[in-house]
Amino acid sequence: MTELCITATPTFNSKPQRLADFATLPEALDYAAEGCTGFNFHDNRGRLLAPLGYVEVRRRAIEAARRLMSLGLERGDRVAVIADTDPAFMEVFFGCQYAGLVPVPMPIPMSIGGHERYVARLERLIESCGARVAIAPSHMVRYIEEIPSVDTLAFHGDIDALRALPNPEDMVLEPSGPDEIAYLQYTSGSTGFPRGVEIRQHAIMANLRAILASGLAVRPQDRCVSWLPFYHDMGLVGFVLGPMASQLSVDYLGPREFAMRPRLWLTLMTRNRGSIAFAPPFGYDLCTRRLHGSDIDRLDLSAWRVAGVGAEPVLPDVLDSFAEHFAAAGFDRRAFLPSYGMAENSLAVSFAPLGIGLSLDRVDRDVLEQHGEARPLDDDRVAGLNTTSFVNCGHPLPGHDISIRDGDGHPLPERHVGRVTIRGPSLMSGYFHDHEQTRRVLGDDGWFDTGDLGYLTSQGLHVTGRHKDLIIINGRNIWPQDIEALASQMAGVNRGELTAMSAPPEESEVDVVVLLQTTLSDERARAALIKELSAGIRSEFGVRCTVSLLPPRTLPRTSSGKISRSQARRQYAAQLREAMDAVSTPSAAASS
Structure with a gap:
């Protein structure tokens, strides 16, 4: 009896590469399905579990769309899906795109706390978005079933329960259009209860085009590797929608698996010659602290050309330690790519220049604290002074703008710290069912107050922290x-x-x-x-x-x-x- 051999989707595609020059996500998947690349899921030992070509993603998504619509749902209804790193997530998320429904990725329970607390949080999220349907991986369905209001849903269950619904093959589907909501992305909740960010199709496509063509300068030979959760904007936009819209293959490891065995991330980078991978600083730090000696000897990170850094303040010392630790494995510190972004702008606002690594702006801390001015220092003027450094996150993406403003909304000159405000085609249309908060942060002139503090130089944006944390x-x-x-x-x-x-x-x-x-x-x-x-x-x-x-x-x-x-x-x-x-x-x- 021979073992069934499965292979990952190839790095090189059979179709010419297009960088998100589509009107909607369904159009992007239609094109990606013509090629041979796709998503690849790996288990807690790094073994390939399920390769999922984009052609198969599209087929499953269309079937899921028909089954969802068989429930009597109306256009624009929300579908909550617990976003574990699983092929079923792709089926539901893209199924909603073809049905004109709005998927709402929900967090998994790994970093929330106890069982009861997670169920309560899940209930609040589902109620706040008014979901009609809730779908979870089989081992997580019990969380949904414990929600007191579960019986008010039109449907709840796992992917097998969804697949058991009628599949009316003669149903004519109407995919989401450019001006419709593509999905709701909940904020991380760093300053309060998470808010549902409305991202429309034209906004996500504008952000993807700018990221892929300008921020990352994606190439046909690129391959992505990610452990980032699908419910976070960097995981969803950066490593689900981005690879699909540029027809790249991507290798997935679950966030829990990464936390337990961070070497698996770098092992996948080595095995499949990964060239694009992102992580918050704590991800790089975890690898540095956990991998030693023979672990490093078995790695080859020489193909890694974009080591993105985001989701939290960039910590130069953490990245320097990683670069030194893995230099013997071929890692080039010039691959580091700091960025600035948020769910309210789909994902990215700015990227540092490619191929130069970290660029630090060293300033006089006393002047910064007392006068709010980031006065630059060179090596000759450092001795005897209190100093601090901020990482350059680069200039805004094409078509996007950044302005630093004071408390009254007036623009500030270069090197003066103020509120970071942004404008551009990738912005949200608002917070779902929260017009008051939307009005507070999103002006009639199109400028969005991020709640962050920072300053601009000729090199780009330097973020100093959250306004509420100061x-x-x-x-x-x-x-x-x-x-x-x-x-x-x-x-x-x-x-x-x-x-x-x-x-x-x-x-x-x-x-x-x-x-x-x-x-x-x-x-x-x-x-x-x-x-x-x-x-x-x-x-x-x-x-x-x-x-x-x-x-x-x-x-x-x-x-x-x-x-x-x-x-x-x-x-x-x-x-x-x-x-x-x-x-x-x-x-x-x-x-x-």
Whole structure:
């Protein structure tokens, strides 16, 4: 008995490459289906599990579209789909495109918290988008079934249950048009509950064209490799829709599998000669910390020409460590490509220039904190000064604009820090069923307030942080990532395990709070770490600081895995109030 041999879809296509010059996603898939490339799914050992050519994606999507419409759904109805890294996601997502329905990718439970908390979050998401249908992988259907309002849905179940529905082959499908909503993309929720971003077909196609042709300069010989979750904009747009719209093959590893075995990502890059892969800084950091010796000897990363960095602030020290660590495997640090983007702009706003790696702007930190001006420094003027550096995220994509503005909306000159506002054809039409919040951030003139702070130079955009995260003390603007960078230089402190924030009003004797996850159990070691951190921060920044040590996996994170400073601050303030109430409220025994 011979084993069935499956092979991945090829890198080189049989059709001439087109870079997203289509009106809609269905048109893009129609063309991709004429070639031989596609999606490739790998298991937790890196073995090829399911190659899915675009021709098969289209066939399954059209069948799914007919089955969904057999439920009596109306055009524009929302279909919630738990976005695990699975071929079924492609079937449902693209099925909606051919049916004129709106797919809504939902997060998987890996980074949300406990079971009950995930179900509650899922219920809120499904209710907020008004989904008529909810589909999940077979092992996750139980989460949907536990939602109290599940019986109000027209259909819920896994892909097998969907495939069991009638398939009226004579049904005439009307795919989504250029002005219709292509999908709802929920924000990561870093500053509050996630909002559903309306992305229309013309917006996503405009962003894909700019990304593929200008930002990445995609070539026919490129191949993508990704572990990014499909419910995040970088995973969905960058590594599902982008490869499809440029007819590239892409190799997938699930985010949980990457977290458990990060070497599998680089092994796939080696095996299939991957040339385009993105990750947040913590992904590169995880590889550096987990892979050593013989692991590196077996890698060949010489084909990796675009090592994209996004989804969170770019950390130069993390990327420098990765480049040094994997230089022996052929990794070229010039492959690093910082970028700036967000779900509200489909995905990307700007890219740094290709082929030069990280470009840092070193500035006087005292002038920055006190006057909001990023005064540049050269090597001759660094000695004796407090300095900080920001990564250049490049100029906006063609047809897009960036403007830095003050609190009143007036444009600021170069090197003055202000609110980052953007404009262009890739912007959302609004937050779904949230006209008030849409009006707050998206003006009638087409400019969108990102909520980020940054400044412009002749080289491009430099992002300094989130406006809501800024620590303001006696008129000084202190960036939490500067405090976190200092803390991470101390022994036993990992950059991805801490957050710095302004102290809540209840803690009047303190300026800054640092929350740090640690496995330290020895009381002397814990006390020494707190003392060293507090003293170092006080000496460097001149602020009063309290350090709180937390158990591992305690800090709240967004659906994309980032630490949520705003939620951490709320939780810390709530715990502080509880402690103060316990001290100030007499016990029953004492009052009797």
